[in-house]
Amino acid sequence: MRRHHRTTPRISRLLGSLLLVAAAGAFTVGSAPAPAPAPDPAPAPLGRVVPAPASVEPGTSPYRVTGGTGIRVDDSREVRRIGAYLADVLRPSTGYPLPVTSHGQGGIRLRLAKGPFGAEGYRLESGRKGVTITAAEPAGLFHGVQTLRQLLPAAVEKDSVQPGPWLVAGGTIEDSPRYAYRGAMLDVSRHFFTVAQVERYIDELALYKVNKLHLHLSDDQGWRIAIDSWPRLATYGGSTQVDGGKGGYYTKADYKEIVRYAASRYLEVVPEIDMPGHTNAALASYAGLNCDGVAPPLYTGTDVGFSSLCVGKDITYDFVDDVVRELAAITPGRSLHIGGDEAHSTSHADYVKFMDRVQPIVAKYGKTVIGWHQLTGATPAQGALAQYWGLDDTSEAEKAQVAKAAQNGTGLILSPADRMYLDMKYTADTPLGQDWAGLVDVKRSYDWDPGAYLPGAPASAVRGVEAPLWTETIQSSADIEYMAFPRLAGAAELGWSPAATHDWDAYKVRLAAQGPRWDALGIGYYRSPQVPWPAR
Structure with a gap:
């Protein structure tokens, strides 16, 4: 009667280690190191929006919109509606669910609060943990949402999923209109x-x-x-x-x-x-x-x-x-x-x-x-x-x-x-x-x-x-x-x-940055030679 040899656990572990070493050698000997992942592109500068904000204070840490980002809103019908509008803008291009909720932490927050905002002004604060838009009235929140759109890459306006990443520059914008x-x-x-x-x-x-x-x-x-x-x-x-x-x-x-x-x-x-x-x-x-x-x-x-x-x-x-x-x-x-x-x-x-x-x-x-x-x-x-x-x-x-x-x-x-x-x-x-x-x-x-x-x-x-x-x-x-x-x-x-922000040379650079956004939105615009549009 033939007897089957049985490998002991210790010998099994030793053989496994030798095989791993051999395998590793097969992939490392004589080959180049694996390339490092490409760094994220820099987010758009905080003030590169149209119309020019009243006040811009750049920060250091951008916010990244991810699949885990939610849109937190005050528990009011009007603010929920603005949150839903923002989600409708962002979902097609990001492919993220972006739930609109009155609970949770971080993410994108829309809130009403008393402050020096007037009927249409807002404050936008962006950092590693999230983006918060604060206003005294819903119109101000809506205008802040338009600023947030422009701070995201132009591809966010497309109606099909894009690769991202979706970064918002860090810092604070305080903004209100010159004219009613x-x-x-x-x-x-x-x-x-x-x-x-x-x-x-x-x-x-x-x-x-x-x-x-x-x-x-x-x-x-x-x-x-x-x-x-x-x-x-x-x-x-x-x-x-x-x-x-x-x-x-x-x-x-x-x-x-x-x-x-x-x-x-x-x-x-x-x-x-x-x-x-x-x-x-x-x-x-x-x-x-x-x-x-x-x-x-x-x-x-x-x-x-x-x-x-x-x-x-x-x-x-x-x-x-x-x-x-x-x-x-x-x-x-x-x-x-x-x-x-x-x-x-x-x-x-x-x-x-x-x-x-x-x-x-x-x-x-x-x-x-x-x-x-x-x-x-x-x-x-x-x-x-x-x-x-x-x-x-x-x-x-x-x-x-x-x-x-x-x-x-x-x-x-x-x-x-x-x-x-x-x-x-x-x-x-x-x-x-x-x-x-x-x-x-x-x-x-x-x-x-x-x-x-x-x-x-x-x-x-x-x-x-x-x-x-x-x-x-x-x-x-x-x-x-x-x-x-x-x-x-x-x-x-x-x-x-x-009026203090009014400067053609600065404006034409911010205007040029709108070109890719209009392309993404399907807006056929006049490419004036006075404006340094990016190449298509």
Whole structure:
């Protein structure tokens, strides 16, 4: 009978050790050491954001967003909603779960607390253990979240999983806006834009802390909001646009959705019904609004100044009352814009008479008047804001008229056309836009001070700035983005950042860093040669 030999435990351990040594030798003798892991790329510098923060104190230790990061929020509906918004931004690119919770430690924390933040300011503190954003109001938290987005790599904006790492520079940002009014205007009358297109623009505005969306809802070429008491305004007056085409209009439900979406991004919608000029769409819809009782044809051109409501007819003010009443009822914001520019077919006396009757109607329905700066040629209502769109070479008399109104208490929104109009061409070769106000390159659009711009107007009268985008040549979201970016970012900085931070050479470096972010977001922008964009 054969016997099987049995290895003792001691011999087994010895054989195992010899085998390990041999194996190790096979891999080490004559071979190079294993390479060290690549170091993490440096996080974006704490202050390299747009708009420039009021105060930046760099720290030493960055925070790393990982699969274990949570988003901690105060136990309130509004803060939870902001936390969910942040999670929705970060999850697709990081692939991390990023639970939103009111419990735990570390991670990203959003908190409300008393402090010197004002209605929209915030403090962002970043270190090895986490990032905390503190504000007195939810709007401040939301603006702090936009800063956090810019501190993360641009790839965080993509909608598919990216490799990371996701580092946030350490340190503290203390931030609050220079002006309470930081606006952008979208003309939906010359060309109509859908709810989805407007909401896309709202998201882009929110990234740069813009807080007003001025919608130009009526003009010669189209009426874009349903008015129940005057239904043909929308169904007929809204049936075309520049160069023809089907036009379109917003139902009240559509408009309420835009208002709701804007509010979720902390933007207030400012609706505009332009009058007494720029009214051909209304005049074509209702013959009685014309002095001769004859409705003109619909208009699809781009000339201005040829139309006017009939100032002497009572039906005109019934019309204004109904439109303002219905629009005010679905507009939670404080302001209603009544236009008032380029009323070349209205005599000065009639213009003054019209504004004297219309401004009290706006007040009757609980809204504050905003008008283009020609309103100062009449008597602006108490609390009214005048939106200045003149040029550097506008007549001294016109500038003095606006300055005098400002001295007498009328607040100013500054939108000089040769600085802030986003529809002006960048160069003579720009395929879109106009050039009646000159060519407006990126440096020119940024390099001016709203507080000292209008001679004779006290700096305290300036309520803020607004970047209008007129759409005679703009037909798509791609067109909007090409003309708005990169100039919109500069307009936002003029409205938000302290005057002391204003410096073109520093700004263009921060602006250049936005290019990869816009690429990740699918924003097709103008790559101005004035800006040192990184190579793609």
